[in-house]
Amino acid sequence: MQIGIDKLAFATPTRYLEMASLAQARSQDPNKYIKGLGQEAMAVPEESDDAVSLAANAGNLILSEEDKAAIDMVIVGTESGVDQSKSVASWVHDLLGINPHARSLEIKQACYGATAGLKLAVAHLALNPDSKVLVIGSDIAKYGLETGGEPTQGAGAVAILVNRDPAIAVVNNDSAMLTQNIADFWRPNYSDYAHVDGKFSNQAYLSNLAEVWRQYKIKNQLSAKDFKAMVFHSPYTKMGKKALLKLGDFEDQEEIDRLLAYYEPGRYYNKRVGNIYTGSLYLSLISLLDQASDLEAGDRIGLYSYGSGAVGEFFSIQLQPGYKESLQEVDFDQVVNQRSALEMDSYQDLLTFSLPQDGQTYMTDKSNQFPGRFVLDRVADHIRYYRRLT
Numbered sequence: 001m002q003i004g005i006d007k008l009a010f011a012t013p014t015r016y017l018e019m020a021s022l023a024q025a026r027s028q029d030p031n032k033y034i035k036g037l038g039q040e041a042m043a044v045p046e047e048s049d050d051a052v053s054l055a056a057n058a059g060n061l062i063l064s065e066e067d068k069a070a071i072d073m074v075i076v077g078t079e080s081g082v083d084q085s086k087s088v089a090s091w092v093h094d095l096l097g098i099n100p101h102a103r104s105l106e107i108k109q110a111c112y113g114a115t116a117g118l119k120l121a122v123a124h125l126a127l128n129p130d131s132k133v134l135v136i137g138s139d140i141a142k143y144g145l146e147t148g149g150e151p152t153q154g155a156g157a158v159a160i161l162v163n164r165d166p167a168i169a170v171v172n173n174d175s176a177m178l179t180q181n182i183a184d185f186w187r188p189n190y191s192d193y194a195h196v197d198g199k200f201s202n203q204a205y206l207s208n209l210a211e212v213w214r215q216y217k218i219k220n221q222l223s224a225k226d227f228k229a230m231v232f233h234s235p236y237t238k239m240g241k242k243a244l245l246k247l248g249d250f251e252d253q254e255e256i257d258r259l260l261a262y263y264e265p266g267r268y269y270n271k272r273v274g275n276i277y278t279g280s281l282y283l284s285l286i287s288l289l290d291q292a293s294d295l296e297a298g299d300r301i302g303l304y305s306y307g308s309g310a311v312g313e314f315f316s317i318q319l320q321p322g323y324k325e326s327l328q329e330v331d332f333d334q335v336v337n338q339r340s341a342l343e344m345d346s347y348q349d350l351l352t353f354s355l356p357q358d359g360q361t362y363m364t365d366k367s368n369q370f371p372g373r374f375v376l377d378r379v380a381d382h383i384r385y386y387r388r389l390t
């Protein structure tokens with residue numbers, strides 16, 4: 001039985017900051033961000049955006065009524081959870097009107113959570129072939145004003161519908177993984193902002209990838225030549241290029257050069273959205289599948305998922321006939337192009353905004369949201385309330 005990705009889409013906030021504006025405000029050469037990090041813009045969440053609303057917006061782009069009735073598991077990978085107890089998935093399940101007799105849960109392991117969800121979904125499908133599983137990676141990446149990580153922020157969610165006989169790609173059972181207890185990036189429970197050892201995090205990502213790739217090759221007897229393209233977790237898009245170049249320690253340079261041709265299509269949306277943590281790898285996959293013109297049914301695509309702290313996993317998918325038509329049911333260009341640019345002052349206000357913590361009723365500002373979007377409407381008595389804008 002073939003199991004894998006049937007539908008795929010992403011959602012992101014309605015406003016963004018141009019990296020050139022950030023560079024000017026921080027007295028940096030814009031090319032440091034645009035060329036050095038590979039980022040052109042970063043999505044900035046509204047008061048009324050959080051991991052729940054972004055996840056619901058992504059899921060809403062792909063689900064039919066038939067899907068909603070067949071889904072028996074909703075998994076949200078996130079490191080921006082809004083409650084220590086209740087999962088983001090339980091709100092998303094309700095907002096999207098999914099079959100009540102479903103299991104809903106949240107997975108946390110930094111940016112790796114959605115991959116854990118995808119693999120769990122595939123295992124569940126193997127036992128329950130008639131079901132469907134909704135997997136979402138939803139996050140807000142916030143390092144804070146004037147920090148080293150500031151140009152690598154972003155916000156958004158990717159939704160993946162997993163079922164048998166998938167329209168987009170079969171997920172192969174070929175993973176190699178590595179867990180390491182390290183402090184490269186973390187966010188204590190009391191902090192709205194991530195803490196990071198920036199340079200070390202880059203090294204940790206690449207050394208994890210090297211070891212996982214070494215394992216993958218031994219386990220599967222495959223090498224770079226067996227892959228049509230590869231996508232990588234992309235905290236900033238230059239990282240994807242660094243990752244591919246790292247594989248040059250193991251592979252022929254001509255194979256690396258061939259794979260490098262897919263670097264541009266594979267960063268198409270990421271460079272305008274920024275880091276969305278759990279969804280970043282899958283945003284790069286959407287970019288690649290949407291933008292590359294020569295991918296064919298049967299092509300093997302490699303995926304490297306990395307979540308600080310750290311867990312890395314390399315696995316592959318194989319494209320299905322007609323994958324592009326299925327993907328193009330969502331207008332991704334519209335998702336990014338309907339957004340508007342923020343001025344620096346508004347960006348700073350939004351980034352430093354936090355909801356009241358004393359139980360008072362607070363209505364969020366929804367003036368920059370579009371009709372049809374799911375939003376955080378208010379908090380009252382420490383409870384979050386969501387709704388869909390009409």
Ligand code: HMG
Pocket residue numbers: 029031032033035036037079110111112148149150151152184185196197198199201202205233234235236238239275277306307308
């Ligand atoms: P930095 O020190 O400000 O930047 O921090 P830099 O000095 O290293 O410069 C960046 C690049 O720009 C360099 O290129 C420069 O040469 C180049 P590289 O050598 O790396 O190829 N550059 C220029 N290029 C063109 N024109 C110029 C120019 N000036 C410089 N004028 C850093 C960069 C990424 C460390 C920082 O932004 C940061 O700390 N970000 C957050 C951490 C991060 O994203 N880490 C990635 C790996 S860990 C990970 O992926 C997990 C994560 O997603 C979290 C999770 O799992 O949940 C973060």
